[in-house]
Amino acid sequence: YSLPVTPEQPRGGAPVLSLVIPTRNEASNVQPLVDRVTAALGETPFEICFVDDSDDGTADLLLQLSQSNPSIRCLLRHGVDRQGGLSTAVVAGLRLARGRYVCVMDADLQHPPELIPVLLGEAERGADLVVASRYAPGGSHEGLGTPVRRLVSREATFIARMLFKEARQSSDPLSGFFLCRRALIDGIEFRPVGFKILLEFLVCVPGLRVVDVPVTQAARAEGVSKATARQGLLYLRHLRSLFFDVPGSARVWKFGLVGLSGLCVFLPVLAVLCGIVELNPLIAFVPAFGLSAAWNTAMNWRITFGDQRRGGRGPRHYLEFALLSGCVMFGVFAVLIDIG
DSSP, rough: EEEOOOOOOTSSOOOOOEEEEEEESOOHHHHHHHHHHHHTTTOOEEEEEEEEEOOSHHHHHHHHHHOOOTEEEEOOOOOGGGTHHHHHHHHHHHHHSSSSSSEEEESSSSSOOGGGGHHHHHHHHTTEEEEEESTTOBBOOGGSSSHHHHHHHHHHHHHHHOOOGGGGGGSOTTOEEEEEEGTTTTTTTTTTTTOOOHHHHHHHSSTTOOEEOBBBBOOOOOOOOOOHHHHHHHHHHHHHHHHSSSSSTTTHHHHHHHHHHHHHHHHHHHHHHHHHHHOOHHHHHHHHHHHHHHHHHIIIIIIIIIIHTTOOOOOOOOHHHHHHHHHHHHHHHHHHHHHH
């Protein structure tokens, strides 16, 4: 990263709250955003950490603001530092933050700064993660603009909540406006492919106390939306990364996929033993099931329960249930053979 600007630490030590705001060509929105944040937070010690990838005058404006206002810090990125776009910008801002609490939001004024004290209040009352939710009762996503964008947002949210039970802790796991305790960030290896950092928090940090606060997303006042087809592809890549690379995530789906792969072992072996070797189907069932069960066990230990295995625990009674399922399968298979 280049041209980091780090003013003196605010009086009284680190601020209570760090705002992490990525910017790209938001020159017309920066000053109104700073003014509204300052008015909303009042006497609360805060800092604003801008991470800028702009090609207009936003960078110059941020430098001026940081030199005149000790609460504003900025990281201006150039060239290869911008790779990953919004995803790496948010991660860089989180690393820059020093506050006890961290709030991530957009610079386009669609996220109302006046809601920040409400989010902070919930965190100070014990919430680990506070989400400004468009889908909580009283919230609205009308500010997304076109019906197509609203539909895409809802479907993307549905997919995330369907895949990851952790995402169901919030009605809006893809929100770009949330607040959490700074300590939650430590130890998380963020995947720069994903700009939906909130979803990553939910999936990677188990046992969070999550609170939703309804928000009405405003329409963009100035500038151009960053939502593109490329961002949609990045989102799908992010889902894939969270699914396969995070131990313990989407466990039910992984278990089901392993079960289907076991059928791909069981059925061909059964067909060969019955058709080519000409064994009695009931006898052929035993080695076919044994091979598929061994495959399933190895895959489940590696993929589905890898986190538990590394923790020295492993799923309780797995082998007993596998044997029970084999007995049930054999009984059903025998009935099917008997009735032709």
